Amino acid sequence: MRTKLLGTALLQHLSALPITLILLLLLIAGSWLASQAVLLPTLAVGIPLGLLGLNLVAALVVRFNGRVRPAILALHGALLAVIVLTLVSRLTYLRGWLELVEGESFTGTLIEEERGPWHDGGLAELVFRNEGFTTHYLPGHRRSETQNAIGWPTTASTMQHAVIGDNRPLVLRGYRIYTTANKGFAPLFAWESANQAEVNQGAVNLPSFPMFYDQSTQWTIPNTRLNLTTRLVFAGNPFPVDQSWNFHIPEQHHLELKLGDEVRIMRPGEVWEMNEGRLTYLELKSWMGYRVFYDPTTPWMMAALLVLTGSLLWLLKERFAATPWQVDAQTREHGHGA
Amino acid sequence: MEHELLLLWLAVGGYLVAGGIAASGVLLGVRPTWMVLGFLGSGLGLHAAAIALRWLRLGHGPFITMHEILSSNLWSLLFVFAVVYARFPSLRQLAAFVLPLLFLMMGWMLLTDFKDSVLPPTYDTVWLYIHVILGKIFLGAALVATGAGLAMLTRAASRGAIQLPLLPNDPSLDEFAYRCLAVGLLFDTLMLFSGAIWAQDAWGRYWDWDVLEVWSLINWLFLVMALHIRPAFRPPYWVNGLVATMVFVVGFLIFFGVPFLSKAPHKGIM
Numbered sequence: 001m002r003t004k005l006l007g008t009a010l011l012q013h014l015s016a017l018p019i020t021l022i023l024l025l026l027l028i029a030g031s032w033l034a035s036q037a038v039l040l041p042t043l044a045v046g047i048p049l050g051l052l053g054l055n056l057v058a059a060l061v062v063r064f065n066g067r068v069r070p071a072i073l074a075l076h077g078a079l080l081a082v083i084v085l086t087l088v089s090r091l092t093y094l095r096g097w098l099e100l101v102e103g104e105s106f107t108g109t110l111i112e113e114e115r116g117p118w119h120d121g122g123l124a125e126l127v128f129r130n131e132g133f134t135t136h137y138l139p140g141h142r143r144s145e146t147q148n149a150i151g152w153p154t155t156a157s158t159m160q161h162a163v164i165g166d167n168r169p170l171v172l173r174g175y176r177i178y179t180t181a182n183k184g185f186a187p188l189f190a191w192e193s194a195n196q197a198e199v200n201q202g203a204v205n206l207p208s209f210p211m212f213y214d215q216s217t218q219w220t221i222p223n224t225r226l227n228l229t230t231r232l233v234f235a236g237n238p239f240p241v242d243q244s245w246n247f248h249i250p251e252q253h254h255l256e257l258k259l260g261d262e263v264r265i266m267r268p269g270e271v272w273e274m275n276e277g278r279l280t281y282l283e284l285k286s287w288m289g290y291r292v293f294y295d296p297t298t299p300w301m302m303a304a305l306l307v308l309t310g311s312l313l314w315l316l317k318e319r320f321a322a323t324p325w326q327v328d329a330q331t332r333e334h335g336h337g338a
Numbered sequence: 339m340e341h342e343l344l345l346l347w348l349a350v351g352g353y354l355v356a357g358g359i360a361a362s363g364v365l366l367g368v369r370p371t372w373m374v375l376g377f378l379g380s381g382l383g384l385h386a387a388a389i390a391l392r393w394l395r396l397g398h399g400p401f402i403t404m405h406e407i408l409s410s411n412l413w414s415l416l417f418v419f420a421v422v423y424a425r426f427p428s429l430r431q432l433a434a435f436v437l438p439l440l441f442l443m444m445g446w447m448l449l450t451d452f453k454d455s456v457l458p459p460t461y462d463t464v465w466l467y468i469h470v471i472l473g474k475i476f477l478g479a480a481l482v483a484t485g486a487g488l489a490m491l492t493r494a495a496s497r498g499a500i501q502l503p504l505l506p507n508d509p510s511l512d513e514f515a516y517r518c519l520a521v522g523l524l525f526d527t528l529m530l531f532s533g534a535i536w537a538q539d540a541w542g543r544y545w546d547w548d549v550l551e552v553w554s555l556i557n558w559l560f561l562v563m564a565l566h567i568r569p570a571f572r573p574p575y576w577v578n579g580l581v582a583t584m585v586f587v588v589g590f591l592i593f594f595g596v597p598f599l600s601k602a603p604h605k606g607i608m
Contacts, residue, residue, distance in 0.1 A: 017570035024563045028556050035552035095543060142456050166459035167539040178542040291542035298544065305531050312524050320517055326428065326510040 014058035023052045042090055053083040071318055074311035081304040085297045091118040094175075094294040100130035101186045101203040101287045110292060119294070126175055128152040131161070133288050135183065135247040137239070141210045148179045148288055175294045182289030183247070184209040185232055187255055191221050193277040198223065205287045206232055209247075210239060224276055229258040232284070249284050339395070343452065345388035346409070350444050352381030353416065357437030360430075369504055370430035378420050378437075385413050401470065402455035408447040408594065411474060415440060418478025419485070429514070431504045432485035435492075439484070465536035472529035477589055479522035480561075484586040486515040490579030508575040515582045516568060522585070523561050530558055553592040560588050
């Protein structure tokens, strides 16, 4: 009996509105700290959010005695659902990015990723191919629309194709794949080692274009110590800053490759014979950067938010329709409650 | 472009006259007339024409530069207030508080660069329009609440010297402001919601702790706090008036300040 009374008293205290206000202040502070990267969002926001959840549960338990408006119950219940879903989202989400050269398929490995501890690793089964893209640029190198052809297997022998771009992701197995402004050129090389023990083919992704107009990068031929600086040089001005243009592979171009003090100009099909092997510049391709996003709570979150706004609307209608806002001073006594 | 500027200046002229008539009405104790609404409405019409001309010329709406955002929000704020002015005769004297408050915004708008803008590809979605319209309604509701709040603050600060007898009593203004904030919460919530939907497909995530998102959340939390202060503490009416005013000030600073200080993707002028 005494325990029950103590428990009720504790719940009463936990559900108090002043506690709600203090926790909201903490959440405001936590949000700001998270945005400034002073604290991890999970800590800075998760703790006050969790405490607000307790405050909310206590309020629902204490006040659920038939006297509370159903609209308030629905509103705060939806709020609690949003809090719980936020927690589940942080445990199960994945976010990352990758780059694919034209013709290349994604095979499950992201360049960088962050994921919740309960993310189930379905990424390994995700397969899609970059089949080429174009991006339109307005004068001033201002990026406009992107159209990226994508293919993915639906069975062992059939492929499905689509065009994705800004605001139009590819959705596969719950993963959402987005094109980005991060894209550029990728010279394709073949390397044959001197003892012909290995023949490799690979692309070198140059910096994002036109964000970095100087298209050069350093890379090392695999399984060697040959460190090359590669620069892409356009003939003429295929991407004028004062005109509109579409991102494309310029036909007239060459590569400047520098190894130590030696500089070599290479055009598609040309070969550089070295002591360690033979490097062939095959062709110039493009690469596209993609963002990958996964969050299984998204549709549930949307449903909870719809219930939240619907119940808020219901509450406002009930509350405001019941009494006029304009009263004389004598009769205005107890109307400050929600 | 010259026509757009001319229409804009004429519109601002109409707003200034409306505000002047409203303010002098309070000082002279004269009941507000339809002249205020007439000048306000004319200003809104001219202003709408200026925005429409620019929209037709550029091929996109006023969403990018500081000038465009100030201009479109000034129009929507004044439109919301004009609706309240027409609908609630007993609140018309609030124009003496609301319109001069917006004079600052008008001055700021006229000082900003009128340069042309380009719509980023991530803005080419219906969710932009939904998000922006909901945000404007929220800010409009907060502005009307601020008008009522300023009236209560004026009565309290003057210690009875300024009665504002043509306006409803403090309990009524307090209730009206509270309801405006509650309506504002509904639209602010929907604005955040639609913003998240837009962000999901524009930037590949519905929430990323970018500066504008965080401050929008802070604004929403502040509004929730404001609505809970009244039932929790039952403060004096002037305190509620101050809280209502702070909601608008915080919202204004966030929506007009943060996008132009932040370098994050959601800064509005990428």
